Amino acid sequence: QKEVEQNSGPLSVPEGAIASLNCTYSDRGSQSFFWYRQYSGKSPELIMFIYSNGDKEDGRFTAQLNKASQYVSLLIRDSQPSDSATYLCAVRGFGNEKLTFGTGTRLTIIP
Amino acid sequence: DVKVTQSSRYLVKRTGEKVFLECVQDMDHENMFWYRQDPGLGLRLIYFSYDVKMKEKGDIPEGYSVSREKKERFSLILESASTNQTSMYLCASSYGDRGRVKGNYGYTFGSGTRLTVV
Numbered sequence: 599q600k601e602v603e604q605n606s607g608p609l610s611v612p613e614g615a616i617a618s619l620n621c622t623y624s625d626r627g628s629q630s631f632f633w634y635r636q637y638s639g640k641s642p643e644l645i646m647f648i649y650s651n652g653d654k655e656d657g658r659f660t661a662q663l664n665k666a667s668q669y670v671s672l673l674i675r676d677s678q679p680s681d682s683a684t685y686l687c688a689v690r691g692f693g694n695e696k697l698t699f700g701t702g703t704r705l706t707i708i709p
Numbered sequence: 710d711v712k713v714t715q716s717s718r719y720l721v722k723r724t725g726e727k728v729f730l731e732c733v734q735d736m737d738h739e740n741m742f743w744y745r746q747d748p749g750l751g752l753r754l755i756y757f758s759y760d761v762k763m764k765e766k767g768d769i770p771e772g773y774s775v776s777r778e779k780k781e782r783f784s785l786i787l788e789s790a791s792t793n794q795t796s797m798y799l800c801a802s803s804y805g806d807r808g809r810v811k812g813n814y815g816y817t818f819g820s821g822t823r824l825t826v827v
Contacts, residue, residue: 632815641799641818642752686752690814695740695759695805696767697816701751 601625602689604700613709617674621687621700624668631663631670632697634686642686646672677707712736713819715800721825728787730822732800739805741783742816743767743775745796752799758783759805790826798822 603622611617619633630649634642648654648661648670660673670689674681684704688697716731732741742757744767754767756775764775772794776784783802787794801816 630814634815641821642816644815644817647815688815695803695814696742696754696757697803699752701749 601698602687602700604685604687604703606701607704608706609703610706610708611677613677613679613707615677617677617681617705617707619672619674619685619687619703619705620669621671621689622669623687623689623698625689625691625698626665626668627692628665628668628689629692630690631661632688632690633659633661633670633672634688634699635681636684636686636702638683674705679707679709681705682707713800713802713817715798715819715822717822718820719823719825721827722787722790724791724826726787726790726826728790728824728826730785730787730798730800730824732783732785732802732819733781734783734802734817735781736802736817737780738802738817739780740803741777742801742803743773743783743785744799744801745769746799746821747796755785787824790824792826794824795826796824798824 633646636642646661648663654661658675662671684702686702687700713734743755744752758764758777774786800819
């Protein structure tokens with residue numbers, strides 16, 4: 599079992615709809631969780647982080663964390679074509695300075 | 710604007726050459742990391758450093774070494790480049806959380822170096 603799992607996609611969402619990206623992790627001791635956006639040929643860019651159960655909102659983005667079920671999700675409201683990218687989920691374990699990354703979900707917003 | 714700067718965007722090297730990839734951060738981050746990213750394989754950690762002159766092997770250290778003589782600079786060295794080291798190399802840095810949880814201890818990535826070994 600991979601430590602951090604994401605559906606590789608591609609996930610296609612109409613413009614203006616809500617895109618939902620999911621991530622599960624295996625280490626119950628994981629402390630904090632990150633979502634990165636990576637455009638083709640570019641490096642990953644941090645868009646959200648969360649460490650408490652529940653929702654965290656930032657503009658059109660909402661991160662959701664459920665530690666009991668070991669999943670974290672990212673919702674993108676009012677999806678735009680510029681949101682088309684690969685989204686990487688990353689997890690930091692207890693006492694661990696490193697992040698463990700999923701392989702990413704490719705999201706395409708259809709105009 | 711805070712930055713992680715990688716010295717080259719594109720590099721082409723010959724098999725057997727010694728290759729140096731440089732990374733500099735201006736955020737006073739304790740931790741620095743080198744990853745490679747290949748299609749279908751995701752990000753793979755090569756080496757990381759959580760302090761000056763400290764280094765630890767990641768998942769795929771074979772064929773690589775690193776140097777961290779100053780806090781802001783972390784160098785990746787390919788001792789004898791081979792074609793299977795053709796890849797995108799990403800440097801990243803982060804604050805050291807030292808056991809703390811709250812706060813942003815995520816990575817800031819450099820823009821990447823696309824290395825081709827011929």
